[in-house]
Structure formats: C-alpha cells, structure tokens
Amino acid sequence: MINKRFYHAIIYFLCNSMNTNRNANFLKLSEGFLPALSVDIVIFGFHQNELKILLLELNGHENWGLPGGFVLQEEHLHDAAKRVLKERTGLTDIFLEQFYIFGDPDRNQSNNRAAQLEKQIVDDAYAKEVREWFLKRFVTVGFYALVEYTMVDPKQDFLSLKCEWCDINAFPSLVLDHREIVEKALQTLRQNINFQPIGINLLPKEFTMPELQHLYETILGRALDRRNFQKRILAYNIVSRLPQKRTGGAYKAPYLYAFNEATYQQALQNGLKNTW
Amino acid sequence: MINKRFYHAIIYFLCNSMNTNRNANFLKLSEGFLPALSVDIVIFGFHQNELKILLLELNGHENWGLPGGFVLQEEHLHDAAKRVLKERTGLTDIFLEQFYIFGDPDRNQSNNRAAQLEKQIVDDAYAKEVREWFLKRFVTVGFYALVEYTMVDPKQDFLSLKCEWCDINAFPSLVLDHREIVEKALQTLRQNINFQPIGINLLPKEFTMPELQHLYETILGRALDRRNFQKRILAYNIVSRLPQKRTGGAYKAPYLYAFNEATYQQALQNGLKNTW
DNA sequence: CCAAAAGTGTTAAGTGTACACCCATGC
C-alpha cells in the first residue's frame, strides 16, 4: 500500500539523518531530534533572468513545500540547515543564513500536513511514530540559501515526488505557512541587497554586467539604469573585468567579469554602504 | 535550606506562567512548555546619556543574566516574549522584536546554569524536575525590547536577587552565551538605526533635540554634528517642536519635541532611507 | 562677564540620476 510505504519512507529518511538503520535499530524520532523545532530553507536560484526557488512536491499531497527537516539532539542549528540542504538537494558549501523564526502555534493547524497524515491509514509502529511526530506543534527557523542554478540536480528525494525550480512570481500553493516564509525570505533578500554584495552565490564564476544587472532587477522587482548600475558596481571594487568577452551570442559581445573574492568578503563584513 | 527554597521558587514561578498552582496541581514543566526552546530578552533603556540593558542577578549564582523564559505549549512565540517581559519586569505594550536564534548545542554547556544546578542538593520531586529541565539543551530566540527608562521599576522577581540597569559599556559577566546575545542585539540595533526611527520607545513623550542626539550617539558609539543632526531629523518629519522649552536646567533652555505618531509609523514601514 | 550648552545657515564636496551617442553583431 502506498500510504504504508510512505510512512516507511519518512521513517527511513528521517532515521537516516540520525545515522540509524531503521530496520536494525528503530529509534523514536523524539529521541533523535529536538522536539518542537524544525528548519525550512528557501533556496534561491537565478536562471534566464528569473529569480527562482526550489520547491518539493510532497508525497501523498498535491501540495508543494519548502525543503525542511529537523534538528538532531546535539547538532548546531546552522549545521542542521546545512544537513537538510544537502540531504534534500545534494548542495554543499553554499551561502545559508537564518532570517526569521516562525512561532505561530497555529502554523501547523490549517492547511495542514498533520491533518493530511491523520486521514491516512495508520497500521504499524512506524506509521504511529510518524503521525505523532508530525501532529505536534513545530516552531520553525527560516533559512535562505543562494545557489548557482546549474549546481542543482533537481532529483527527487525520499519524501517528494518532484523537486523543481519555480519562478518567484508564479509558484504553486504551498503547505502550512510556507508562502509566508518565502515572502519573508524575499523581503530579507531585498533588504540585504543594498548592503551585502549579493551575486557571488547566485551567478556562475564568470558572468556579464548585464547578467548581474538582471539579477539585481529581478530581486528588486524593477528596472535600473545600465550606466549607473555599472558605475556603482565597479566603484564597489567587488568585480574584475576578465580579458575575454562572452562570444557566440547575438549582438555585441559583452565583457566577462568575476567577483573579486578578497574585496567581496570585505564588503560582506563592512557592508557596501553606511549612513551616519 | 536555601537551595531547596530556590528550586521551589523556580517551580512556583514557572508553574505560575502555566497558570497552575504548584501546590494544588503540580505539572511537569515539559508538559506546560515547549521543550528545547527558550526566549531571552535584551531590554534597552536610555538614561543620563547612557544606553543601558536590564539584567537580573540570578539566585544561587554570582552571575547575571538576561530576563528569559519558556514558551507555553499553545503560545505564540512573540506572546511568550511579551509574557516573559511582563513577568520579569512588569513592562507591557513596548517595542519587542526577535533578532536572532542561538542554536549552538554547547551554549548550555560551558559557564553553565545546569552545571551549577547539578552541584546543588536535589532532594525532592520539584528539585528533580527543575534540574532535569535545565539540564536539557535549549535553543533560544533572542528578542530586543526598547523601553523608556523611567517606566521600569527594577524590582526583583522570583528568580533573581537583583534587577538592575547596567551600562552597555560596562556590564557584569553573564551566564551562558548571554554576552553574545547582547552583542548581537546591539549590532542589530545599530543596523536598524539608519532605517527605523529609533527613539519613540526609548525616550519620554517630550524630549529635547540634544537628548535625541545623545541617544543616537550612544547607540552608534560616536559623535555627530549638532547642526546636521537636527536638519536630518527634522527632514524626516517624525518629530514636532512643542511650544514649551525645557526650563529649570542650567544654560540655555532647549526646545521640547514630541514624536509625530502618524509619520513615525509610516517611517517604520517604509524605512527612513532607501538606495537603488 | 564668563563658561557652557543650544540654536541656526552657508558652502564645498560627493553621490545619485538622467540622459545620448557610438560600437559590435546577426539577419
């Protein structure tokens, strides 16, 4: 039966996080993970001048959701986010930052994964364990990640049917309060764009100035002046022009640029702008 | 015995949060509160041109700590912070905002409340309950509050010997990672000062321009030009000059100002500045 | 009258914004 296999898949998957073989040594989820706390990750990517987020279609649902998971008993919160990211997308070593904690007691109630689970057949210990776990209230910590689009192999993971990049302006309806989480992540990204040099994580190593500008325009949601944009970015000293141009495209070949790691890191710390 | 009374005080205090009389109906802390999650609040006040934080000296310790507490099973995280603030300082209706989640698994280990507790005598169910509760790992959500100094009656609460305003530049050593939490709160406050009209919560209803300037200087940690400061604040339209001056002090009487609620709220939403 | 704090205006420098022309490429 599909439902039973689904529960087993969850247990298997989650217990894998705990480095435990479920068949050999079944542990209670509540013993392996911190109770009541989860992490959800908004993964931003940029492709064809569109800002995208990576969403999973969850098994047994028609709904989509953010990649998320739980925190191991002795695991740093940030490491939990890194692990979840790796488990569910294969990504490692990418920019990842917490941006908000969502603590509404009703966030698990409406439009609800637990309610969905409840409807399903519960016929063994694993299923019972999963059901009880997901029926609990969770406070979730929102992280956002910036990744280069091409780095992701959107293979499906244990818990999902599909894993897909969705345009930030047209993504499907999401489970729980995940839409709110995405909105808040986007808002945080917009706020940070003026003070942090966004880009090194979202673009390939070599990129053109128009590409960088499109990234900014997409995040900010409006057009910018080409000439002023270039002047500004160059003034920050965070990019260097490479000797080659991007040939092969139509029209005039644009110069290639690369981020200047040293000044980029410095800018990350000091910020690009200050007032007062 | 002091230690025993201390445990009882904690249980009493915590169970009060759960609206439960510990004598009549003793509940497990883990049933009343979300496990593994706490809130800690950095309360900023401003007095005599000094930025201060409100600290508690904890019973049975020589150490100081931030006012903190736990989240009730069905309580919104933000409401938990509000409740904790009220319980431990009497303050209501003040500016309160989450700024970071501290998720290091070792944050409870070193310089450790649990270790302190362990040394103490454990001789009844209440003490055992408290000890087990505090021995667990907690992920804590940092909130910061902005309050008008004179609003606080720093009376001691159940869990503390003293409750005192401490200068931000010279406060005692703190339990756990509370120093780190304070640093992060201050950093967040500094970041926000350029974009949010800080002040309405930290100053009395009527204040002078030099007072507002001193507040800014204290938060930013450096001197500002009087003339430019005044021009800038007035340009924001967030304050109005009142007909009276502050008389009674030495030297020339400064004008009084009051925040303009409407434009202040608007500025909070839109921010004072934008780039791009 | 003197010291200390408060009030105010002007100017130069820098930054942001608007805008127009030339160049390279494919069709």
Added chain:
DNA sequence: GCATGGGTGTACACTTAACACTTTTGG
C-alpha cells in the same frame, strides 16, 4: 543597413559634511 543589445561620459540635482557665530542661562 537595420534592429538589438552592449559600452561609455557628462551635466544637473540633491544629499552630506564641514564649519562659526549668536543666544540664553547660572554663577
């Protein structure tokens, strides 16, 4: 050659930063 996108410079407006004198008040 023409449409399209890429590369660059200049002028104006606005914001910021630097700065000095006058007024009030208590002693």
